[in-house]
Amino acid sequence: MPLVPMRLLLDHAAEHDYGLAAFNVNNMEQIQAIMEAADETESPVIVQASRGAREYSQDNYLRHLMLAAAELYPRIPIAMHQDHGNSPETCKSAIENGFTSVMMDGSLLEDGKTPADFDYNVKVTRAVVETAHARGVTVEGELGCLGSLETGTGDKEDGHGAEGSLSRDQLLTDPDEAERFVQETGVDALAVAIGTSHGAYKFTRKPDGEVLAMDRIEEIHRRLPNCHLVMHGSSSVPQELQDIINAHGGQIRQTWGVPVEEIQRGIKSGVRKVNVDTDNRLAITGAIRKVLHEDPEKFDPRQYLKPARAAMKEVCIDRMKAFGQAGNAGKIKCVGTESFVSYYATV
Ligand code: G3H
Ligand code: 13P
Ligand code: ZN
Numbered sequence: 001m002p003l004v005p006m007r008l009l010l011d012h013a014a015e016h017d018y019g020l021a022a023f024n025v026n027n028m029e030q031i032q033a034i035m036e037a038a039d040e041t042e043s044p045v046i047v048q049a050s051r052g053a054r055e056y057s058q059d060n061y062l063r064h065l066m067l068a069a070a071e072l073y074p075r076i077p078i079a080m081h082q083d084h085g086n087s088p089e090t091c092k093s094a095i096e097n098g099f100t101s102v103m104m105d106g107s108l109l110e111d112g113k114t115p116a117d118f119d120y121n122v123k124v125t126r127a128v129v130e131t132a133h134a135r136g137v138t139v140e141g142e143l144g145c146l147g148s149l150e151t152g153t154g155d156k157e158d159g160h161g162a163e164g165s166l167s168r169d170q171l172l173t174d175p176d177e178a179e180r181f182v183q184e185t186g187v188d189a190l191a192v193a194i195g196t197s198h199g200a201y202k203f204t205r206k207p208d209g210e211v212l213a214m215d216r217i218e219e220i221h222r223r224l225p226n227c228h229l230v231m232h233g234s235s236s237v238p239q240e241l242q243d244i245i246n247a248h249g250g251q252i253r254q255t256w257g258v259p260v261e262e263i264q265r266g267i268k269s270g271v272r273k274v275n276v277d278t279d280n281r282l283a284i285t286g287a288i289r290k291v292l293h294e295d296p297e298k299f300d301p302r303q304y305l306k307p308a309r310a311a312m313k314e315v316c317i318d319r320m321k322a323f324g325q326a327g328n329a330g331k332i333k334c335v336g337t338e339s340f341v342s343y344y345a346t347v
């Protein structure tokens with residue numbers, strides 16, 4: 001089974017009204033957790049790697065791990081996606097390394113922290129669309145800067161994201177611009193800014209419409225009913241995962257994420273890809289802390305990596321069921337990127 005273009009999965013999700021979690025990976029155990037969850041729930045999956053993840057794990061290891069996943073789970077359609085590509089060069093190197101989908105995040109300049117203007121964003125995103133579509137590879141763009149509507153600051157918890165203060169206009173995707181952006185770039189999917197941010201510290205209280213602008217998604221979907229929308233920073237930061245970490249020597253300040261029911265509302269309005277990394281990080285860290293805290297004499301990494309992998313698998317299963325991708329793996333006819341070359345040539 002080849003790795004499939006992400007567009008194949010997004011189109012199926014749109015046709016059948018569900019969303020797909022896109023889980024970030026950095027190592028073998030995370031890939032195993034996702035694949036075990038996908039196998040158990042019969043879910044198609046999007047596995048994504050940030051630039052930092054590619055550097056940490058190295059492209060060769062990552063490529064072979066993904067090919068191993070495809071070989072081990074022939075029933076599961078798997079798309080491999082570059083998360084937050086900062087330049088056309090990053091996206092090109094991802095494609096050369098077997099990624100079947102790339103994100104050109106032109107909402108920021110190449111430094112990954114300075115907000116870019118609309119024209120720059122269109123220029124770099126369109127360039128990536130030309131390169132990627134010629135190879136049947138999917139492209140996600142981003143318009144608007146991720147960041148907090150509560151504090152008016154950009155999102156830099158994970159080392160990338162806008163620095164300093166941002167206006168409400170910069171923190172919310174403009175529906176007029178979204179229409180122009182999709183038209184002028186030809187992207188397959190559009191990531192929107194609605195007040196979510198990466199990492200654990202998204203909201204200081206359970207978010208309402210003031211700080212989590214789901215109505216913006218509804219408006220953009222009304223304007224662009226055929227465009228697949230993407231929610232970044234969409235971990236839910238469950239209380240129980242915070243509690244497990246804190247009960248075993250960790251220090252997570254009280255925080256709130258994006259409630260699953262808000263994501264489900266988004267899925268009703270065109271959200272097809274939902275990015276989740278932090279929840280898995282919390283689950284892994286909580287499980288490892290628990291083992292080492294309760295049994296400080298343990299030192300075989302398998303003794304804490306197994307529970308860590310199991311804890312991440314549980315999060316993945318929960319999201320796969322909640323977003324509706326569960327049960328859909330066998331309904332998708334898998335094809336590789338080459339089948340999409342002619343598709344893009346005709347649209
Ligand atoms: O884009 C945010 C993801 O959580 C990846 O984070 O850049 O630390 O790998 P990272
Ligand atoms: P979280 O930090 O909310 O998991 O978001 C991940 C993400 O958007 C990756 O691009
Ligand atoms: Zn993101």
